Amino acid sequence: MVLAELGGSISRALQQMSSATVIDEKVLNECLNEITRALLQSDVQFKLVRDMQTNIKKIVNLDDLAAGHNKRKIIQQAIFNELCKMLDPGKPSFVPKKGKTSVVMFVGLQGSGKTTTCTKYAYYHQKKGWKPALVCADTFRAGAFDQLKQNATKAKIPFYGSYMESDPVKIAVEGVERFKKENCDLIIVDTSGRHKQEAALFEEMRQVSEATKPDLVIFVMDSSIGQAAFDQALAFKQSVSVGAVIVTKMDGHAKGGGALSAVAATKSPVIFFGTGEHMDEFEVFDVKPFVSRLLGMGDWSGFMDKIQEVVPMDQQPELLQKLSEGHFTLRIMYEQFQNLLKMGPIGQVFSMLPGFSAELMPKGREKESQAKIKRYMTMMDSMTNEGN
Numbered sequence: 282m283v284l285a286e287l288g289g290s291i292s293r294a295l296q297q298m299s300s301a302t303v304i305d306e307k308v309l310n311e312c313l314n315e316i317t318r319a320l321l322q323s324d325v326q327f328k329l330v331r332d333m334q335t336n337i338k339k340i341v342n343l344d345d346l347a348a349g350h351n352k353r354k355i356i357q358q359a360i361f362n363e364l365c366k367m368l369d370p371g372k373p374s375f376v377p378k379k380g381k382t383s384v385v386m387f388v389g390l391q392g393s394g395k396t397t398t399c400t401k402y403a404y405y406h407q408k409k410g411w412k413p414a415l416v417c418a419d420t421f422r423a424g425a426f427d428q429l430k431q432n433a434t435k436a437k438i439p440f441y442g443s444y445m446e447s448d449p450v451k452i453a454v455e456g457v458e459r460f461k462k463e464n465c466d467l468i469i470v471d472t473s474g475r476h477k478q479e480a481a482l483f484e485e486m487r488q489v490s491e492a493t494k495p496d497l498v499i500f501v502m503d504s505s506i507g508q509a510a511f512d513q514a515l516a517f518k519q520s521v522s523v524g525a526v527i528v529t530k531m532d533g534h535a536k537g538g539g540a541l542s543a544v545a546a547t548k549s550p551v552i553f554f555g556t557g558e559h560m561d562e563f564e565v566f567d568v569k570p571f572v573s574r575l576l577g578m579g580d581w582s583g584f585m586d587k588i589q590e591v592v593p594m595d596q597q598p599e600l601l602q603k604l605s606e607g608h609f610t611l612r613i614m615y616e617q618f619q620n621l622l623k624m625g626p627i628g629q630v631f632s633m634l635p636g637f638s639a640e641l642m643p644k645g646r647e648k649e650s651q652a653k654i655k656r657y658m659t660m661m662d663s664m665t666n667e668g669n
C-alpha cells in the first residue's frame with residue numbers, strides 16, 4: 282500500500298522534529314515542509330495541502346506557548362487533527378439498516394473496480410447477517426453481467442441481470458422491484474463505467490438514479506487516479522447525488538492521495554477501501570484509526586475488533602484467563618497462529634500495532650511470512666499430536 286509510504290514520510294518528519302533539542306519556528310517549518318512534500322508526492326490536491334499547512338501554523342503559535350507546554354505533542358496533535366479534517370467531510374453518509382430495505386447504487390469510471398466492489402460490499406454485509414442482492418445495470422461492457430453473476434454465485438448472493446435487454450434503466454427497475462418483493466435489505470445496483478463517452482455515461486447514470494431512487498450513491502474510485510481524482514469525483518457529484526466514496530486498489534502502486542481529494546470534491550466520506558482482488562480484501566474506513574495508522578500510532582480498536590471477529594466469543598474469556606495465569610502451551614500458540622491467519626493479510630494486521638507501518642511488510646514479504654506461519658503450524662501440529 283503506497284499510502285504507507287506517505288505514512289512513513291510523515292512519521293519520519295515527526296520523528297525528526299521529536300529528536301530536535303529545541304522546537305522553534307525553523308524546526309516546525311522543516312517538519313511541515315516535509316509533510317507537504319509527502320502529501321503532494323502522494324497526489325493530494327495542492328489547495329488541500331496548502332490549507333492544511335496554513336491551519337497548522339495558525340493553531341501552533343510557538344511564541345504564545347509558554348515554557349512547559351509539550352510543543353511536540355501539540356504539533357503532532359495539530360497534524361493529526363488536520364489530516365482527519367481532510368478526510369472527514371463533516372457529515373456522515375447514509376447508513377443502511379439491517380432488516381429495512383435500502384437501495385445502494387454504485388457509480389465510477391470504467392475499470393475502477395465497481396463490479397468487484399459491489400460484490401465485496403454485498404459479501405461484507407452478508408457475513409454480518411444481512412440479506413443483500415446484486416443488480417447488474419451495466420449493459421455497456423460485454424461480460425459485465427457474467428462477471429457479476431460469477432462473483433455473486435461464488436458468494437451465494439442473489440443477482441439479477443439480462444443478456445438480452447440493453448436498457449440499463451429497465452433492468453435496474455426490474456431488479457430492484459424483484460428484490461424488494463423478496464425482502465432483501467440491501468439491494469446493490471451496479472452501473473456501467475465508461476471512459477470516453479462521458480456525457481452518455483452521466484445521462485444514463487442520472488436516469489438509473491431517477492428510476493431506482495437509491496438511498497445511497499457510492500462513487501468508486503481507483504486509488505491510482507492521482508491528481509485527476511478531484512475533477513472526476515466532482516463531475517460525478519454534479520450528475521448524481523454521491524453520498525459516499527469507496528477507494529479501490531490501495532494494495533497496488535498507487536499513491537492513494539487522490540482519496541483525500543475525492544472526499545473534498547464530493548463532500549462525502551470514504552466508507553470502505555479495497556486492498557486486493559479477493560472478496561474479503563475490503564476494509565471499513567474510519568478516519569481516526571486510519572490517520573493513526575498512517576502516522577504509525579496504531580489502531581487498537583481495529584485490532585481488538587479483528588480479534589473479536591476471529592476468536593469465537595465463547596473462547597475469549599477462557600483464553601484471557603489462561604494467558605493471565607501464565608498458561609501458554611504449544612496448543613494455545615497453535616490456535617492463536619490459526620486465528621492470526623484468519624485475521625487477514627499479515628501486513629494489514631501489523632499496521633494496526635503502534636510503531637508498525639504497512640510499509641514494513643511489502644506484499645511479497647507478506648506472503649512469505651504467511652507461508653512461514655503455516656510451516657510452523659504444521660510443525661507444531663505434528664509435535665502436539667505426538668504429545669497426545
Ligand SMILES: Nc1nc2c(ncn2[C@@H]2O[C@H](COP(=O)(O)OP(=O)(O)OP(=O)(O)O)[C@@H](O)[C@H]2O)c(=O)[nH]1
Pocket residue numbers: 389390391392393394395396397398419422425428473474475529530531532533554555556557558
Ligand atoms: N489489486 C486490486 N484489484 C482490484 C481491486 N478492486 C478491483 N480490482 C480489479 O480491478 C479490475 C477492474 O475491476 P472491475 O470490477 O471489473 O471494474 P469495473 O469498474 O466494474 O469496470 P467496468 O464494468 O468496466 O466499469 C479487476 O481486475 C478487479 O479484479 C482492489 O482493491 N485491488
